[in-house]
Amino acid sequence: MKKMLIGISLLLGLAAGSVHAQDPLLDDVDTSVEPEWAKIRISFVLPVNYVRHFPKEHGQLLQIFFTITGLDTQNISLLEDVRHVSATPVLPATTITYDPPVSLNLQRDPSSLSVRFDRDVNYQVRPGDDHRSIVIYLPVVPAQSTPADASKDKPAKKDEPAK
């Protein structure tokens, strides 16, 4: 505990040495797994209003559009921001990229999130219940599964099976 407090003190000291710059809009990207769904919750530092997403429920590249509603004096960065979710048995590796609107007018035009999965997935997209997040639901599918009794068989080949 003592070491932890020292660490926190050092970190706060680091924070105290900051100067004014631009804030990234993306906050945490958190994942959780339930029996039927895996969730990717993308949180923002400001309230956002989900606008639309595309494609609707299937694909490898998903684009989510939203507007920033709590924009005030915060100096939000107009650079893209990236969060990465490593692959797990139930989640594909996922890269989430924040893109400001092409007009760079954060108040007027929707920003977008580009969500790239490392394989085709089915999903649902919903605004988060805290209105500072957007949630992607994915059906639980392991990235790799092998029949238990197949261990004695030869290793699987990646070729496409005969049509």
Next chain:
Amino acid sequence: MRAVAVFSFLFFLTNLWLAPAFAAGSGDKNNIEGASGAGVKQYFAVTLRSSFTPISDKQAKRDFPDRPVYLLQSRAFGKDVYNLRVGFFETFAAASGFRDGTLAKYPSARVTEITGNEFTVIARTFPTLKALMPAAPVKKAEAPKAPAPPAPVVAPAVAASAFSPKALYAVQLEESGKAVTTARTPLPPSLMNYRLYTTQTREKNLMRYQLKLGFFEKEEDVYAARNQLKTAYPDAKVIRITRNEQNDSVRTALVAPAVVPPTVAIAPKPVPAPAPTPAPVAPAILPGVTATVPASSYDREAQALMEKSRAALARGDNASAITLLDKLLRLPPNRYSQDAQEFIGLARERAGETLAARKEYELYLSLYPTGDGADRVRQRIAVLEAKAAPAPAPVLKAVRPRVQAQSSIVGSLSQYYYHGASKVETTNQNPATNTASQNTLSQTDQSALLTNLNFMYRYRSEDYDNRLVIRDTYTKNFLQNQEDVNRPTAVYYELKDRKLDYSARVGRQPGGTGGVLGRFDGLQAGYNFTPKWRLNAVGGVPVDITYNSSLRFYGASVDIGPYAEHWGASLYTIQQKVDGVVDRNAVGSELRYFDPRFTLYGLFDYDTEFQTSNITLIQGNWTGSSGTSAHVLFDRRKTPALELVNALAGEFDTSIESQLQTKSYDQLKQQALNNTATTDLKGAGVTQALSTHWQAGLDVQSAHTSATVGSVNQPAQPDAGNTYTYTGNIIGTGLFNPRDVTVVSVSHIDAKTYAGNLYSLTNRVLWGAAWSLDTTLTWYAQHDTSTDTNLKRFAPSLKPSYKWKDNMTFEMELGAEHTETTGPTTQDKSRRRYWSLGYRWDF
């Protein structure tokens, strides 16, 4: 300008040319896993779903009664994985075709090439497949032969076309108010290979039962069959049925009486006395609880409702589940009615409607008094009676798995170099002398290296969730007179105690809740003193302050809900002080409504010191079932947020303490109000899916910023008037590549002093497993009526990226921006070119 246009055109040609080649090499095999070597007999199955928790195969067995449905436990990533599969297919194409038909209900279904061993083991337990089994190797020492299991009763054989997706015609032989249990007459030999089956429907609270014969692909065949049976069934008619009915018919199939040809005499053969015929038993693969319910024409609707309700239950959205299940149960009896009756009891139980849950369970027992489901329901009633804590559903197994203590470090480190160079040519016309003067300015306006660190250490155990988060951006500027900047945007430690239900976060963190306006250094903590009431406290120092004053705040809030499943609220009070006097003293509330289809969020912030509202915000979303969605927004707020420090705008002395030497506190408050505008933002939009590949959207927005009075050192700002923006966009996929997304957007902006049009095209395409390319083209034209000035801007950009291995990404961006501003006497032409290059390491 011309060079940029030519460059963009060439790029699109290149994109079009390259797309198919890259698509072919992308390795996208449409969700197939596993394979075997060439020359070996291949077997395919469709893995319907997988889970780390045991899953039930009951529903799938109901869905595919004529196919082997089985569960397979395996190990992946050190965990047990349960696979639910349906077999078997001799070719990938056949399996893929079958999978396509299951996607509506099993969206994660995928084709799996299984081992011969798996096929043999499963086929052995499925008698109708034994013929397909490869010959077993002869063993020298055979084990004692086990008695053969009793052969289950299977549906009568049907013509090969019977299961064809195209065979959607049937003959409805008769319909009556009594259940049909047999055919009136034997079928002609030519129709013996078709399936005789029953269905039932409800009309005006009366059950109707149908006897049908199927399935036919061609109209001439089905009409010929009807004519053949016209004598026995004068009311027979041709109908079109669904694929679900085709599948379900296995469960309600009847054995047609055999035809004895009248003209052929067959010599009787002596036969041994028949053994006593056992009573027909349902085959092992048939469902246990609803197998006796005949298929009905409502199954498709019921199936959709059941899936949605299951998803809602899995999400914990019990109210939606209840609504959906209630709708399902109002349908005529169908194959999902029984499960729905159990689920609605469960949903009500989870929603806290104990009495209603018990009534639903009792209704279940009166309708379905026997079977596994009845046992489960009795257990649920026992639990309710004992007033024990609600247990998870036996079918959904919504048990939170025990969390093993584990630690992880995730994040990324990236470095990007940004370079920008601009050239501005200004031409001034002198009408008096009819001469022109020209000035040119060229400069490098950006040369910086940005290093981003995003680090999170997490330690989770059964009771605790600890996180240490560090996000920092360091900007190294290479231009003269520009300082290097280090920006730790988040540096905090967070602890959540699941057992005692409290959490705390200390350090630099984002604000935004509980009346905290922005990022701050400090502490926030919360404690759930009941499951639906949470008390929070917050205190700290705002960051990003450019004033020479000292600010600090403290506040408290209560989170309430959810109530009535969907509603939640927060109430807060917060006080912020600057140099010892009140800077902001606010009370506020957040109101939330959350439903999978509809969400609403409201925020009201009122400053008791200034006695005026600071923020009034309402936003909502609605998602329809036919690919339609809509959003609305109303946002009225003080800009900047109302604080005493707003009085410092324009002042040379930015210390409240110093200002109070010459002005009273009330004078400073008035000055703050005079420097603060009110912004109104109203917006609405609708989205409509045009197909699986295209979607259209329309957004309308109105923005207005009021005038400010200003102060001695801060000029008054005029009313900006209303700015209306109308945006239409089309979003599509598959334009250049099966894995691309293209957004075409057109906006018209109508403001008090200007009007403009913005056209943009954005294309993001994935090439293979490693490459991606973003292309953006924007064109903006504006006319300012107050200065009679025209502005045109064209900005193309390209952003390729390459992913090396699993965690390293290299990115580059090339862009240009050409702007031309033409006024009555002045013309400016600016050209900016920029590029960036960097990498990101994800760890």
